[in-house]
Amino acid sequence: MNLEKLIHSIKDFSGIRRKWSISEIIGSLKETLNYGSVDIIAAFGEDSAVFKIPEIDEHYFLIAMDGMWSKLVEANPELAGYFSILVNANDIYCKGGRPLVMVNNLGINNLNNGKRVISGIVEGCKKFKVPMIGGHLHPDDNRLSLAVSVLGMVSHNNVILSSTAEAGDKIIMAIDLDGKFNEQFVYAWDTTTHKTSKQVNTICHTMNEIAEKNLLTSAKDISNPGNIGTLGMLLETSGVGGIVNVDEIPKPRGIPLERWVKAYPGFGIVATTKNKNSDEILQIFRNKSINATICGEIITEKKLILRFERKEKLLFDFKSDKITGLKKNEDLI
Known part of the structure; x- marks a missing residue:
């Protein structure tokens, strides 16, 4: 698949389109934050x-x-x-x-x-x-x-928000690749049903270990918009942009790229960190058998740019495009 077709496929993905109305729906709820x-x-x-x-x-x-x-x-x-x-x-x-x-x-x-x-x-x-x-x-x-x-x-010293990425941060994707797609739902990457409770919770608690060391500047759970779409939501709410090397996103062998970037795994995290912390974070994930890579960098310009096979193209310009439409300092605390 070439980069142009991949971008068109992501933009048209229902997992992203289903997020479009969020900002319009919650508009009237913001005043309730003053109560209680x-x-x-x-x-x-x-x-x-x-x-x-x-x-x-x-x-x-x-x-x-x-x-x-x-x-x-x-x-x-x-x-x-x-x-x-x-x-x-x-x-x-x-x-x-x-x-x-x-x-x-x-x-x-x-x-x-x-x-x-x-x-x-x-x-x-x-x-x-x-x-x-x-x-x-x-x-x-x-x-x-x-x-x-x-x-x-x-x-309160350990909380990780998804609205606090900063220009210059490295983008990390950490995904449990030990799984398979559900037969009924083509994008559901099941990584838990075949594991014991102890194995599942050991993986989940990886985020507690990282949080206790204050190694991340932001993080978000990979959900229905897929790994690139979830990163887009993190960029939106942080008021920044990012450049992603698609080839560096952790991916199982034999899975088509177009399907994988839309997958929502049983455990998957999109995160940002200062460069000095990146090696330690990758090692913590890998110690728990979670595939993790540095796959990009946060930029000041509010755009999500994809690099793939030596080409570079714009996916979202958040001045005109949206996923959720939520903006830093307007819709967030």
Whole structure:
């Protein structure tokens, strides 16, 4: 695949297009950040929002929610339940935190389908060692639906935001390549179902180790927009740009590049760091059998530029293009 076709494919990818309306939807919510008695550290645009309870000095709390894609829930209720735990746990770990508890909102069109979702949730909770402590049931919905929310905690010295990348930082991608694509969902790179709970949590806790050493300037969990699209969201909210060497992105052998850049892995992180810390970070990931590379650099100009096979082309110009549309100092704390 040549670079021009790759750029067209990424721009047209539904995983990116589905993010376009975020900034328009949340516009009216920004005024609510002034209410309540907690101190909000970071809100919209982060994998999980970060807040501080004034009476608790040493820790921030993290909170996130993910709604499961309707096509996934309807096609495979068990997998949707399992994934709802995975994605929420990842939203906390990528902040350098640890998930504490989860709750769910489940709508069912028949009891059997509801039980299938719950069985997947139980498997996910067993795997990631996080309790599901409550929720809400719609027993007479006209279709199956699921959303899960997670509460986590992180030392205030260790929190990693996705809106704090700076020009000159190195771009790191760290992905667990020990997996396979799900047969039903072409971009879901499953790295957890074949692993033990201990193996999965050892990988997740890699972010805690890195956070405790304050080695990253920013990080974001690779999600539905794929690895390049997720990087684009990080650049948007940081108010910067980046140049990415596509050939340097960790990739399994035999997987077409076009498919891989759109994949959302069981564990995958896009991060930035000062050059002096990059070798140590790569070694920490590699010690946990996570493939990690330096694949680019942050630039001042608000553009995402791809380099591939000795060619260079613009993917996004954030002055006119958007993924989420969220902007530093306008939509974020």
